[in-house]
Amino acid sequence: MQQEVTSEKNDIFSVSQISTLIQGTLNKNFSNIRVKGEISSLKRHSSGHIYFDLKDEQGSVLNAICWRGTASKIKIQLEHGLEVIAKGSITTYPQRSNYQIIISDVEVEGVGALMKLLEERRQKLLAEGLFDMERKKPLPFLPQVIGVVTSPTGAVIKDILHRIKDRFPCNVILFPVSVQGEGAAQQVSEAIRFFNDINENSSITKPDILIVARGGGSLEDLWAFNEEIVVRAVAESSIPIISAVGHETDTTLIDFAADRRAPTPTAAAEMATPVKSDLITTILDLKKRSFNGIKRYIENFRRVVDALSKGLISPKQVLENYEQRLDDLKERINLSINKSIDQKRRDLANIRLNRGLIEKFLADKIKELSLYKPLLESYSYKNVIQRGYSVLRLSDGSIARSVSQLSAGTVFELELSDGKKNAAILDGGKPVKPTKNQAPAGQKKQKSETTQNSLF
Template sequence: MDELQPTDSRSNAVEFSVSELSLALKRTVEDAFGYVRVRGEISGYRGPHSSGHCYFALKDERARLEAVIWKGTFARLKFQPQEGLEVVATGRLTTFPGSSKYQIVIEQLEPAGAGALMALLEERKRRLAAEGLFAESRKKPLPFLPRVIGVVTSPTGAVIRDIIHRITDRFPLHVLVWPVRVQGETTAQEVANAVAGFNALGDDPSLPRPDVIIVARGGGSLEDLWGFNDEAVVRAVAASEIPVISAVGHETDWTLIDLAADRRAPTPTGAAEMATPVKADLEAILARLSARFKSAISRDLDRRRQTLRSTARAMPSPDQLFALPRRHFDECAARHVRALDMLVQKKRLRLNGVRLSPATLALRLTEARRSLSQCGTRLPVVFQNQLHQRRIRLDRDAARVTARGLLDRIRSADERLGNLSRRMDRAAEQRLRSFHTVLDQHERLMKSVSYQAILDRGFALVRDASEAPIKRAADISSGQVLNIQFADGPATAIAGTRPAAPKPTPGRKPSPSKDDGGQGRLF
């Protein structure tokens, strides 16, 4: 090396500083090896550092090599490093002068063979299953008849053509295709974004939200299908609100997305059959159900008509229903008439039994005066006795009653007197109202049985000169003076001669004369 010059002419050994020697070794290692592929087992992996870089070691049975993955490279890796996993790392070999170590800066990392991939797959499956992402309780049922189907697959492969062709044959629906790469480093992220994107769609009619999502890909090797084993894809499918059907690979191919999806289809064509019913079968079922429904309606109507006819025959006729009420009404009407007649007779007898005359009134007045005289004679004696008893009781009470007690008794007596006075006023008013009510009733009764009410209906009372009532026309003689009482006042008339009664025609009843009203001519 030209830049390194000996500092001691007395020795042939070249003298270096620590930094110079470290930098020289770094350049030598980097120039001699450059990019290398190293196979080893990951040791000491604890996940990304707080800075985002990863530090661990690759080892085999006899040696150990420090390794580092920078933050930007770690985000692009197909799978995460795991402790104890045998991998093949591709990167640059370099040294770290600060600790006199050499290390490999890894730019690509892949499992060492299918066995390592299977081990990684089993470990990831176990870890995600422990989180409950594969639990059956989380799986959602598929809609019976979806309106829109979302398909996540490559837009140029045969898979999308098979799916669309099968859906068109069974039940034509609206199909939305989210194009993704189904193989390569970006497969996992594109599929996860597609599932999340379908879930984020709104109610826009031009871009409706799917009712079910199909994630589909053709068959391939484990490495070809590795993107569908990615943790991001599994979590996106498990978090989807829309039911997801996994159709990745052939029937014998299994990936982690199959465990997280709501349904797993053996092929993409099988996924299309799961998502859609057969339109012809639905039409046949609908026609059969319609026929059964019509038949059931017809049978039910016939049964109801038969029941109605049987009920109508069992019901009585209207005459039978109203026979008893009519008879009861007739009996009540007859009893009412008889009771009314008996009541009128009873009232008439009571009225006829009342005889008011001056002699009767004088007798009652004499008896009242005699009773009053007796009461007046006894009243002073009774008053003196009560006064004497009250004076004795007052003297006895005065001896034991103090002024305060007397005032209390006076106050109490005053209150009691006020209460009695108010009660007496209310009783008197009530009694007076009762008397008025009875008087009004008697007045109405008197008017109802008075002849004056009969005069108001157009009749007249005929008396002779001595004011005796004349009841028959035969009692009137020609030229007799008659006093006639009308409703509005009296009148005087002189009776004339009575015309001879006409002879009745055989077969006809004699009709009363229009002039005399059927009672004979009086004037």
């Protein structure tokens, strides 16, 4: 990789020439290298370029530049103190006579690698909707049973039990698990699913709320709670879950999937239970307020009733007024009846005394009826007969209106203007003897006249 640069006795190089020769040598021999170091002095320029230093444990420093086009393609977030492996080319900056690396890609190293994996997993689960706010379930106000998933030893379970006892004593079911190391993630996920599978036929009561807890630690110590199997178990739980892993500054993936996140296990116990003494105080206050409210309502109602009663008449007085009015009406009715009877008697006496008036009334009516006699006679059929017409009555007394009613041997009565005659239709010039049912119309008519006089 070394290239020797020599000159003759009389050759003299300018500063720019030397800088160019050095830059060319570096570009040729260090064009695609990988450098491990910790990011420091990170600066983001308004132009979009990123300037920072890479340093190692010996204190050596290498300037680094990430141009705007490259910065937009890097998958990780560059931060101060992050251990990375930078890929790029070594070059110089002639104006300052120093060398630097032009970054083409960056990846995490060590804990940075875990952070990279954690971020990729978080983005994956976020895209699946496991962290959506719509999935969050409300915590019960007064839980009867609380399930706890944590280590059976250590201060975490003691702090939770102590805090629950002080605030609101209730039943606590502990599912002991390993909280770090091999198999811890599997145990935690199985514990969550165990509580969710409890039904009415189970020997234990299904918890109203779950607390998944662990003390603080490094990223590697808390890694079990970043495993996908645990996150999915929390997201699929039908029981509300409080995540209480690590200290307030620690964040795991189940914090995003849980219904609530508590900064510490003690805070989780406080979220899960109300303060009993506060509840008693609140209930007593509500009781007092309810009593005072009902008392005020009754007093107001009583005042309203009293005010209305002053404007009401005594029922006894109302009845007495009606009794008096009834007596008055009774007396007036009797007087009216007696008066009406007396009047009718006087009218009847007047009728008897005025017989002449009655006779005059009847005479007037008879005279009025006689005026209608000429009109009635003008409508009589006899006036029509006088003009040369006749009326033909059959043996049953009905008037023949069509020749179809007449046949040989038919006996009928013929009425003319000067009288009536019986007649019959001859059959070939010979008279036909009338049957029993064909009596002459005149005889039938005569019989009827013996029973009832004619109206005219």
